[in-house]
Amino acid sequence: MAERLVVIGGVAAGMSAASRARRLNPKIEIMVFEKSGFVSYGSCGLPYFVSDVIKAPENLVVYDAKFFKEKRNIDVYLHHEVLKIFPAKRSVLVKDLERDKEFEIGYDKLVIATGARAVKPNIKGVDLKGIFTIRFLEDGIAIKNFIKENSPKRALIVGAGYIGMEMAEALVSLGIDVTVVEMMPNILGSMDDEINEIVEGELQRNGVKLLKSTSVVEFVGDGFVKGAILNNGVSLDVDLVIVGAGIKPNSEIARDAGIEMGRTGAIAVNQRMETNILGIFAAGDCAEAFHLVLGRPVYVPLGTTANKQGKVAGENAVGGNAVFKGIVGTAVFKVFDLEVARTGISEKQAREEGIDYVSTVIEHGSRAHYYPGGSKIRVKLIAERKTGRLLGAEMVGRDGVAKRIDVFATALHARMSIDELTQLDLSYAPPFAPVWDPILIAANDIEKKLKS
Amino acid sequence: MAERLVVIGGVAAGMSAASRARRLNPKIEIMVFEKSGFVSYGSCGLPYFVSDVIKAPENLVVYDAKFFKEKRNIDVYLHHEVLKIFPAKRSVLVKDLERDKEFEIGYDKLVIATGARAVKPNIKGVDLKGIFTIRFLEDGIAIKNFIKENSPKRALIVGAGYIGMEMAEALVSLGIDVTVVEMMPNILGSMDDEINEIVEGELQRNGVKLLKSTSVVEFVGDGFVKGAILNNGVSLDVDLVIVGAGIKPNSEIARDAGIEMGRTGAIAVNQRMETNILGIFAAGDCAEAFHLVLGRPVYVPLGTTANKQGKVAGENAVGGNAVFKGIVGTAVFKVFDLEVARTGISEKQAREEGIDYVSTVIEHGSRAHYYPGGSKIRVKLIAERKTGRLLGAEMVGRDGVAKRIDVFATALHARMSIDELTQLDLSYAPPFAPVWDPILIAANDIEKKLKS
Numbered sequence: 001m002a003e004r005l006v007v008i009g010g011v012a013a014g015m016s017a018a019s020r021a022r023r024l025n026p027k028i029e030i031m032v033f034e035k036s037g038f039v040s041y042g043s044c045g046l047p048y049f050v051s052d053v054i055k056a057p058e059n060l061v062v063y064d065a066k067f068f069k070e071k072r073n074i075d076v077y078l079h080h081e082v083l084k085i086f087p088a089k090r091s092v093l094v095k096d097l098e099r100d101k102e103f104e105i106g107y108d109k110l111v112i113a114t115g116a117r118a119v120k121p122n123i124k125g126v127d128l129k130g131i132f133t134i135r136f137l138e139d140g141i142a143i144k145n146f147i148k149e150n151s152p153k154r155a156l157i158v159g160a161g162y163i164g165m166e167m168a169e170a171l172v173s174l175g176i177d178v179t180v181v182e183m184m185p186n187i188l189g190s191m192d193d194e195i196n197e198i199v200e201g202e203l204q205r206n207g208v209k210l211l212k213s214t215s216v217v218e219f220v221g222d223g224f225v226k227g228a229i230l231n232n233g234v235s236l237d238v239d240l241v242i243v244g245a246g247i248k249p250n251s252e253i254a255r256d257a258g259i260e261m262g263r264t265g266a267i268a269v270n271q272r273m274e275t276n277i278l279g280i281f282a283a284g285d286c287a288e289a290f291h292l293v294l295g296r297p298v299y300v301p302l303g304t305t306a307n308k309q310g311k312v313a314g315e316n317a318v319g320g321n322a323v324f325k326g327i328v329g330t331a332v333f334k335v336f337d338l339e340v341a342r343t344g345i346s347e348k349q350a351r352e353e354g355i356d357y358v359s360t361v362i363e364h365g366s367r368a369h370y371y372p373g374g375s376k377i378r379v380k381l382i383a384e385r386k387t388g389r390l391l392g393a394e395m396v397g398r399d400g401v402a403k404r405i406d407v408f409a410t411a412l413h414a415r416m417s418i419d420e421l422t423q424l425d426l427s428y429a430p431p432f433a434p435v436w437d438p439i440l441i442a443a444n445d446i447e448k449k450l451k452s
Numbered sequence: 453m454a455e456r457l458v459v460i461g462g463v464a465a466g467m468s469a470a471s472r473a474r475r476l477n478p479k480i481e482i483m484v485f486e487k488s489g490f491v492s493y494g495s496c497g498l499p500y501f502v503s504d505v506i507k508a509p510e511n512l513v514v515y516d517a518k519f520f521k522e523k524r525n526i527d528v529y530l531h532h533e534v535l536k537i538f539p540a541k542r543s544v545l546v547k548d549l550e551r552d553k554e555f556e557i558g559y560d561k562l563v564i565a566t567g568a569r570a571v572k573p574n575i576k577g578v579d580l581k582g583i584f585t586i587r588f589l590e591d592g593i594a595i596k597n598f599i600k601e602n603s604p605k606r607a608l609i610v611g612a613g614y615i616g617m618e619m620a621e622a623l624v625s626l627g628i629d630v631t632v633v634e635m636m637p638n639i640l641g642s643m644d645d646e647i648n649e650i651v652e653g654e655l656q657r658n659g660v661k662l663l664k665s666t667s668v669v670e671f672v673g674d675g676f677v678k679g680a681i682l683n684n685g686v687s688l689d690v691d692l693v694i695v696g697a698g699i700k701p702n703s704e705i706a707r708d709a710g711i712e713m714g715r716t717g718a719i720a721v722n723q724r725m726e727t728n729i730l731g732i733f734a735a736g737d738c739a740e741a742f743h744l745v746l747g748r749p750v751y752v753p754l755g756t757t758a759n760k761q762g763k764v765a766g767e768n769a770v771g772g773n774a775v776f777k778g779i780v781g782t783a784v785f786k787v788f789d790l791e792v793a794r795t796g797i798s799e800k801q802a803r804e805e806g807i808d809y810v811s812t813v814i815e816h817g818s819r820a821h822y823y824p825g826g827s828k829i830r831v832k833l834i835a836e837r838k839t840g841r842l843l844g845a846e847m848v849g850r851d852g853v854a855k856r857i858d859v860f861a862t863a864l865h866a867r868m869s870i871d872e873l874t875q876l877d878l879s880y881a882p883p884f885a886p887v888w889d890p891i892l893i894a895a896n897d898i899e900k901k902l903k904s
Contacts, residue, residue, distance in 0.1 A: 012887070045822050045882045059822040303887045304880045325875050332879035341879055370497050370511040402884035403855040406891075409877050410859050414866030423777050425861050427784035427793055428756045430497045432854035435464070435755045439858075 003028045005317050006092060006107035008082045008253075010034030011041065012303050013284025014113035015063070016310030017317065018074045025318040030073070031105070033080040033094055038137045039065055044303055046140040047163070050147070051170035057141055085110065085257035087277045109279050109317040112259075112267065113310060114250035116285035116301050121158075121245050125219030131241040134163060143242070152176055152240035156228050158216055159244035160187035165199070165335040167242050168208050172336075179209040179236060181216060181228075183245075192346045194361045194380050195394045202338045247301060249286045262288040264299035271323040273313035281317055283309035290326035293344045293391055293412055294353065300329060328412040329392070332402045339401035343409040344392025347382050356385045360446040364438035366400035368430035375399055379442040381408075381418075388417040388450050393442075400433070407439050418447050455480045457769050458544060458559035460534045460705075462486030463493065464755050465736025466565035467515070468762030469769065470526045477770040482525070483557070485532040485546055490589045491517055496755055498592040499615070502599070503622035509593055537562065537709035539729050561731050561769040564711075564719065565762060566702035568737035568753050573610075573697050577671030583693040586615060595694070604628055604692035608680050610668055611696035612639035617651070617787040619694050620660050624788075631661040631688060633668060633680075635697075644798045646813045646832050647846045654790045699753060701738045714740040716751035723775040725765035733769055735761035742778035745796045745843055745864055746805070752781060780864040781844070784854045791853035795861040796844025799834050808837045812898040816890035818852035820882035827851055831894040833860075833870075840869040840902050845894075852885070859891050870899050 005021050007014045010032045018030050032039070041061045048054045058064075065076035077094070083102070084093040091106045118133030120126055130152065132143050146152070155171045157164045160182035171178050180187075180203070187196050187210070203210050211230070218229040219241065228236045249266040260276040262268035267275060267282040271290070275282050284306035288297035305327055315322040332341035350357040359382045367374030377397035383390055393408035395401045411421055421443035428435050436444075457473050459466045462484045470482050484491070493513045500506045510516075517528035529546070535554070536545040543558045570585030572578055582604065584595050598604070607623045609616045612634035623630050632639075632655070639648050639662070655662050663682070670681040671693065680688045701718040712728040714720035719727060719734040723742070727734050736758035740749035757779050767774040784793035802809040811834045819826030829849035835842055845860035847853045863873055873895035880887050888896075 042820055042822065042882065042887065044880070044887070045820055048823060048882055053824060054822050062821070302880070304877065307887055308875070327877045330877045330879050332881045332884055334881060334883045339884070343877070343879070368494055368497055369514070370494065370506050371500060372505060400855060402879050402881070403852060404858070406856070406859045406876070406878045406889075407862050409879065410862040410866070410868075413872060413876055414862070414868060416862075416866060420865065423760065424858070424865055425756065425779045425782045425795070426858045427782050427795070427854050427861065428496070428754070429784045429786060429854065430494065430500055431786045432784055432791070435494065435496070435759055437858075 003108040004106065005030045005109045005111065006105065007032040007111045007113060008092070009113035009115050009284070010039035010076055011043070011113070011115055011284070012306035013310035013313070014111065015040040015068070016307045017111040017113060017281070017283055017314030018068070019072055020311045020314030021318045022072045022074055024315060024320060028318060030075065032074060032076045033082050034076060034078050035081040035097070036136055036138060037078050039063070039068065039076055039078070041137050042303070043135065043137065046134055046137070047166035047170040049140045050143050050167070051173045057137055060137060082253060085253055087257050087280065090279070110281065111313045111317055112254050112275070112280065112282040112286060113284045114253065114286040116247040116249050118243065119246045119248055120243055123216055123219060125221065125225070128219050128221045128225040129223055130221070130225040130239055131219060131243065133243045134167065135247065146240070147174060150239065154238045155179070155240040155242065156181065156236060156238040157242045157244060159246065160210065161189060161244055161246070162331065162333040164244040166333055167244065168203065169334070169336050172206055172208060176240065179211065179238070181211045181214045181230065183213070183215045185213045187212065190346045190348045191342060192348055192380055192394055194378065195340065195396045198378060198396045199335060199338060199340055202336050206336045247285070249299065249301070251286050254282065254286070262297050264288055264297065266299045268297065271325060272316045273309055273324060274316065281313035283313040292326040292328050300327060302331065328409050330405060330409040332405060337398050338396060339399070340396045341401050341405035342392070342394045343405050344390065344412045345382060346392055346394060347380070350382050350391055355391065357391060358383050358385050358446060358449045360442060360449055362438070362442045362445050364436070364441040365434050366397055366438070367432060368434050371430040373399070377401055377404070377438045379438050381442045381446045383418045383446050383450060385450065388419055390416055390418060390421060404439060418443055418450055422447055455560040456558065457482045457561045457563065458557065459484040459563045459565060460544065461565035461567050461736070462491035462528055463495065463565070463567055464758035465762035465765070466563065467492040467520070468759045469563040469565060469733070469735055469766030470520070471524055472763045472766030473770045474524045474526055476767060476772060480770055482527065484526060484528045485534050486528060486530050487533040487549070488588055488590060489530050491520065491528055491530070493589050494755065495587065495589065498586055498589070499618035499622040501592045502595050502619070503625045509589055512589060534705060537705055539709050539732065542731070562733065563765045563769055564706050564727070564732065564734040564738060565736045566705065566738040568699040568701050570695065571698045571700050572695055575668055575671060577673065577677070580671050580673045580677040581675055582673070582677040582691055583671060583695065585695045586619065587699065598692065599626060602691065606690045607631070607692040607694065608633065608688060608690040609694045609696060611698065612662065613641060613696055613698070614783065614785040616694070616696040618785055619696065620655065621786070621788050624658055624660060628692065629659070631663065631690070633663045633666045633682065635665070635667045637665045639664065642798045642800045643794060644800055644832055644846055646830065647792065647848045650830060650848045651787060651790060651792055654788050658788045699737070701751065701753070703738050706734065706738070714749050716740055716749065718751045720749065723777060724768045725761055725776060726768065733765035735765040744778040744780050752779060754783065780861050782857060782861040784857060789850050790848060791851070792848045793853050793857035794844070794846040795857050796842065796864045797834060798844055798846060799832070802834050802843055807843065809843060810835050810837050810898060810901045812894060812901055814890070814894045814897050816888070816893040817886050818849055818890070819884060820886050823882040825851070829853055829856070829890045831890050833894045833898045835870050835898050835902060837902065840871055842868055842870055842873060856891060870895055870902060874899055
């Protein structure tokens with residue numbers, strides 16, 4: 001009998017693992033259990049689905065279950081939740097949610113790709129209609145339907161992270177009045193103030209009200225949400241709430257099975273994406289990733305990492321020898337006309353880590369000064385004082401930010417020093433960059449500080 | 453008496469050298485002799501000046517002579533040509549072109565930044581009115597004036613290199629019918645066919661006629677150019693000709709002074725931008741640059757390199773210890789709606805070098821498949837078979853090419869292997885990239901070939 005690979009979860013990491021395993025081993029039986037009704041979709045596209053830039057939910061789906069069966073001989077079971085893992089027996093307990101039936105099935109190799117869930121804070125009234133988290137395709141569909149049916153006028157977004165920013169843009173584009181509340185004194189987590197102030201200006205320019213150091217203590221309504229009471233006593237009239245207050249790894253079934261968790265609360269994995277139990281792998285938003293700048297495992301769940309980890313887990317599950325070395329913390333998002341990006345660690349993080357660092361902030365044009373359509377890019381760099389090694393970069397601007405950050409990401413992978421960065425032979429033509437790219441301007445500037 | 457630094461040439465390398473020297477040494481006397489009437493201008497912007505995207509020639513000038521005098525205490529002599537260098541006497545013979553007077557002036561340190569000139573091939577009739585090369589700001593002004601005064605209808609561009617492509621776009625945008633003749637059987641020099649075929653399609657779509665393996669044997673006219681006779685006997689009616697048949701380093705005065713030339717015919721320099729004569733530096737389009745992938749000096753004159761080399765020469769001319777490690781051969785240009793970029797070596801070059809290589813060509817979206825406005829990017833990668841080291845990349849597409857090539861450029865500087873490239877933590881958000889960036893798709897694809 002052929003070996004059987006069971007994959008728990010069928011979004012980015014799960015389907016990457018299943019597909020990689022199939023490519024390397026045409027014979028193994030592959031079963032994927034997915035709790036929701038969709039596999040292999042781009043959850044990062046949800047704000048654009050809500051704003052109707054993307055019309056149909058199917059557009060977000062890369063491949064459907066039928067494709068995986070027909071083209072890759074992978075059996076995808078939708079609406080099937082794995083409730084328990086029995087490592088000693090090498091089996092899992094699965095619940096068919098549509099038929100409300102449970103069954104146990106054996107595996108030879110197991111990939112846990114259970115993903116993460118949005119945190120719904122324990123606030124009075126949080127279960128009122130019109131209050132949503134946004135994580136799964138079903139969430140996006142529910143929000144879009146709610147807007148269509150109820151034409152909300154005033155939205156509250158809880159949490160000024162990436163998803164909060166993207167949803168603010170989406171809702172404003174639908175003509176909805178948007179207020180964002182953020183518990184912390186600053187937006188965007190560990191992003192530094194010099195970047196955040198530009199983002200805040202962009203929110204303001206687009207009519208988004210931002211309340212920092214503010215939290216919601218109660219939602220009020222009559223079935224449907226009608227208002228929110230803030231910690232400062234203020235009441236807001238709102239008829240739509242998006243809670244973007246962070247996400248949590250779905251690691252409970254792994255923990256219950258005796259699989260080791262990392263200090264972050266996500267599943268601990270080695271470079272081969274192996275857990276502590278032989279034959280059980282984990283990948284994606286339920287697992288940690290090794291941060292190459294910080295030198296330790298972190299929990300930074302992103303689709304790019306999920307895909308890479310899934311691929312490695314799938315390869316190793318069929319006897320391969322792939323490694324995933326780690327991440328450098330790259331991220332980018334769009335908010336209105338701004339591109340905001342980061343990689344490595346911020347000044348805030350460097351300070352928290354007790355690193356002796358040097359930082360700089362510069363602004364320089366995205367194109368030749370005489371070529372139309374360019375705009376200023378602000379670049380912040382952080383370098384280790386003693387070694388001159390690049391530690392991180394943050395960028396914000398109206399064009400040319402998203403892929404420029406990748407130069408710094410690549411430099412972090414290569415552990416480049418600032419001195420090496422100043423020498424980079426970067427592309428130049430008037431429509432695309434000035435002769436001294438903002439990357440080089442920033443590198444030259446921080447080099448002066450390192451030498452002084 | 454203060455030391456004197458003399459700089460020959462006041463465009464990119466020369467003014468970078470002068471500015472850097474001044475920043476590090478407030479006391480030294482700095483004299484810059486520039487043959488033309490402009491300093492510190494972006495010659496890469498000339499096609500956009502001709503097409504009137506950029507209105508006035510002054511817009512191309514970064515800083516003028518007055519700025520350098522007032523802000524940096526640098527004496528710029530416009531319309532002053534240096535005719536001779538006397539290394540033994542540490543002096544130069546300068547000709548004041550406006551007053552038609554020659555004088556000799558001493559230096560303590562000398563930076564040669566004489567740039568390059570366009571090759572005007574020795575073809576009968578090449579001096580007819582309406583035939584131009586395009587290299588200096590004066591060339592751009594002359595072409596723009598000619599077009600204004602003579603309203604040419606049919607242009608011939610000789611040479612299908614970057615400048616030929618950019619000028620084709622510029623002239624088409626002015627409603628001029630454009631034919632490009634290229635002596636070689638392919639366009640764009642050492643760029644590979646898989647990129648060139650897309651560029652050729654773009655030329656065709658925009659009504660540009662391209663004649664490969666074709667050269668001009670004679671220009672005919674009555675004072676003004678009226679036609680061109682090709683090597684295949686065909687006659688073309690043309691009333692404007694742009695010759696983009698390559699450029700040559702202005703290295704003659706250096707050679708006459710006993711300064712060593714490299715095998716490329718440009719001035720040989722070390723990492724400190726020193727020539728073989730103590731106290732004499734060279735930088736920019738008159739000098740060689742060390743190619744980090746090929747491992748030898750090459751002649752690839754570009755503004756980015758000129759600026760970096762000039763800075764290093766200026767620093768060392770005042771007693772500093774800067775090095776310019778070299779280039780990786782990065783270049784990008786726009787032609788109509790295409791962005792075309794390269795870095796490192798092409799497959800053609802790898803073959804010529806006798807390198808045992810592997811290559812791949814992939815196409816992948818510039819944005820998430822569901823996000824509007826994206827387009828396919830074609831990526832070609834070349835890697836060394838034995839070591840898996842990246843050797844070069846070429847890219848073409850309608851958006852997101854120019855700065856993506858910089859990831860490969862950075863990887864070349866770091867001598868990254870393809871295996872490392874596949875792991876890069878690149879930025880992802882639907883408006884900017886797919887979850888598997890084309891860079892990673894290409895890296896994964898060539899990795900398969902390396903392993904097989």
